[in-house]
Amino acid sequence: MKRTTLSLIAGATALAAVTGFAALTAPDGTAVAEAKATTRLPVERAGLVCPVPSTSEVAETRYTSYTPPGTGSAAAGSGKAEPPTALLRTAASPTAVGGTGKTGKKPRAPKAPATVTAPGKPVTAQADGGSVPALTGAATGTLAPGWTVQQTTVVPAGGARGLLGLGCGAPDTDFWFPAASTDKDRQDYVHLTNPDDSAAVADIELYGPEGVLKTQFTEGIPVPARSTVPVLLSTLTSEAGRKDVTVHVTTRSGRVGAAVAAADDKLGSDWIAPAADPASSAVLPGIPADATAVRLVAFAPGDDDADLKVQLVTASGTIVPAGADSLHVKSGMTAAVDLPNLTRGAVGSLLLTPSDPKKPTPVVAALQVVRGKGENTEIAFIPATAAVSARATVADNRAKVSTLSLTAPGADAQVKVTASAGSEGGTPMSKTVTVKGGTTTVLADLVPEGLKGTYALTVEPVSGGKVHAARTLALSEDGVPMFTIQTFVDDRGTVEVPSAHQDLGVLD
Numbered sequence: 001m002k003r004t005t006l007s008l009i010a011g012a013t014a015l016a017a018v019t020g021f022a023a024l025t026a027p028d029g030t031a032v033a034e035a036k037a038t039t040r041l042p043v044e045r046a047g048l049v050c051p052v053p054s055t056s057e058v059a060e061t062r063y064t065s066y067t068p069p070g071t072g073s074a075a076a077g078s079g080k081a082e083p084p085t086a087l088l089r090t091a092a093s094p095t096a097v098g099g100t101g102k103t104g105k106k107p108r109a110p111k112a113p114a115t116v117t118a119p120g121k122p123v124t125a126q127a128d129g130g131s132v133p134a135l136t137g138a139a140t141g142t143l144a145p146g147w148t149v150q151q152t153t154v155v156p157a158g159g160a161r162g163l164l165g166l167g168c169g170a171p172d173t174d175f176w177f178p179a180a181s182t183d184k185d186r187q188d189y190v191h192l193t194n195p196d197d198s199a200a201v202a203d204i205e206l207y208g209p210e211g212v213l214k215t216q217f218t219e220g221i222p223v224p225a226r227s228t229v230p231v232l233l234s235t236l237t238s239e240a241g242r243k244d245v246t247v248h249v250t251t252r253s254g255r256v257g258a259a260v261a262a263a264d265d266k267l268g269s270d271w272i273a274p275a276a277d278p279a280s281s282a283v284l285p286g287i288p289a290d291a292t293a294v295r296l297v298a299f300a301p302g303d304d305d306a307d308l309k310v311q312l313v314t315a316s317g318t319i320v321p322a323g324a325d326s327l328h329v330k331s332g333m334t335a336a337v338d339l340p341n342l343t344r345g346a347v348g349s350l351l352l353t354p355s356d357p358k359k360p361t362p363v364v365a366a367l368q369v370v371r372g373k374g375e376n377t378e379i380a381f382i383p384a385t386a387a388v389s390a391r392a393t394v395a396d397n398r399a400k401v402s403t404l405s406l407t408a409p410g411a412d413a414q415v416k417v418t419a420s421a422g423s424e425g426g427t428p429m430s431k432t433v434t435v436k437g438g439t440t441t442v443l444a445d446l447v448p449e450g451l452k453g454t455y456a457l458t459v460e461p462v463s464g465g466k467v468h469a470a471r472t473l474a475l476s477e478d479g480v481p482m483f484t485i486q487t488f489v490d491d492r493g494t495v496e497v498p499s500a501h502q503d504l505g506v507l508d
Helices: 003-019
Strands: 038-042 045-050 060-066 085-091 123-128 134-140 148-155 162-167 174-180 186-194 200-208 221-223 227-232 245-253 257-264 268-272 282-287 291-299 306-313 326-329 334-338 348-354 364-373 376-383 392-397 402-408 413-419 425-427 429-435 439-443 449-452 455-464 468-477 480-487 494-498
Touching: 045 148, 045 257, 060 392, 134 186, 148 392, 148 468, 148 480, 162 257, 162 376, 162 392, 162 468, 174 186, 174 257, 174 268, 174 291, 174 364, 174 376, 186 200, 186 221, 186 245, 221 227, 257 376, 268 480, 282 291, 282 364, 282 376, 282 402, 282 468, 282 480, 291 306, 291 326, 326 334, 348 402, 364 480, 392 468, 402 413, 402 429, 402 455, 429 439
Parallel strands: 162 268, 162 480, 268 376, 376 480
Antiparallel strands: 038 494, 045 134, 060 123, 060 148, 085 134, 148 162, 174 245, 186 227, 186 257, 200 221, 200 245, 257 268, 282 348, 291 334, 291 364, 306 326, 306 348, 364 376, 392 455, 402 439, 402 468, 413 429, 413 455, 425 449, 468 480
């Protein structure tokens, strides 16, 4: 065998630890034999993007950056781990598509660098006002596996009043956002942020109850390198005034981070995070016990209609909501249903499954949740979320106002839940939690001992069935029950790569 061939294979294996993918081939293009043996290695670099938090001059934004411990060294060969450049680079802000944009003021970066220096301890930074830019960051070496950044904004007054929370996302090429709107009371912007050194080109598709909406300026949207573009949804279509809209963002070239900022003139505001990929079943975890209104929005992207069975997973078992036991979703159309008096004073999670198991049809889904009544209301969104496969973290938790929901829709499951050290002091605490199949377990008292500041919550499966998780952060402000809900998305801290020990005889 030629030595150059062996070098290429070793290089490809190392590359997989960085990129998450490696294909081993011989020089003539044929596949290397026996690629069955694989191993998991820590990623060596992780990138995240945080959109512009708010345009309100009274907005107060906190960034919390955190890397969980325990993944092991991710330095390949060098034996050195570079610290992450978290949240230190701003993204330029071109004029908004379909809106006026925010111009005339110099973007203001966080007052202190939210740079993690060691796994296991959150680091926070504050940036207030309406001129805070979108941010891009990277973590390398031992700080990359599981790196998480939480962006939390309080807007105490004005049209965008509310508590807005978002886990800063990894750049990608495909996003689904059910529960968006072009209604006259809503101002929904989809934020496209490009963290790379080359330009990206994105497309936006809008789907209402009758199908695809007629749109303009939605194809070939340029997102320059290291920049962000906010797009006002209601100006993209002549069919504005739609209460329930599903947004599909894809890229023709490059990759972007995407999130939807939703502001309702009457109900409040929050971020809509991307929903899980289309699937025949969906779990939407962590509906607050005191929710006064819950609206389910679903979309079937394929060629077939979807008939869904709607169930509520509670602490005592799985039940069928009164008057809303099913939902029919026509192909290519957005369907919605109100679920009044859903939780009845107990935290629950919504479970969607095919009405006929023999006819599974992929859907995407999200919930719009309201707390409070009259003028003292607040809104938040829960996208369908995949089960935690290896590990997931949500940062910026605070004592007495953070609630963790764990849902096992199938078999009994055990998970390890860790409350990290506090950002200003405190000892980490871990607990193994058993979640009975078909139930939701709520934790509100797992906090670091001697906590000072904020902390992160990490969920890791131990045994049994699948578990879906969400965190609710509730902060009352002048009688308004402000809240935000973040689902736990697997942190992709490790990647599966081919083993270097293979039979390479086919290359002789």
